[in-house]
């Protein structure tokens with residue numbers, strides 16, 4: 757399964773602070789489970805050590821890969837490959853489901869590039885749609 761956050765509505769709601777505390781999208785919880793990086797400090801709500809950080813990347817230059825979760829290492833690599841993209845850091849508590857958009861910042865080398873050519877993915881396969 758691909759945990760790309762392409763459900764823009766969820767992310768938009770998060771950014772506007774409209775997602776209620778302790779009401780994480782199941783999708784976010786799964787993403788935290790498989791891609792989250794554990795944060796040293798405890799959850800501000802339940803105070804348990806179950807806080808995970810996700811780094812989402814968005815940008816026109818990322819093409820179809822906009823919305824993916826990336827590691828610090830991948831971000832360092834992307835910084836050299838793309839002119840501009842935005843990173844959103846989302847914290848998710850796997851105990852109480854509290855979630856929060858912590859920060860967003862721009863990365864990239866400033867050089868404008870075209871988005872990569874669209875590649876076939878699993879979603880393009882007919883059997884997935886059926």
Ligand SMILES: [Zn+2]
Pocket residue numbers: 799800801802803804806849850851852853854
């Ligand atoms: Zn919590």
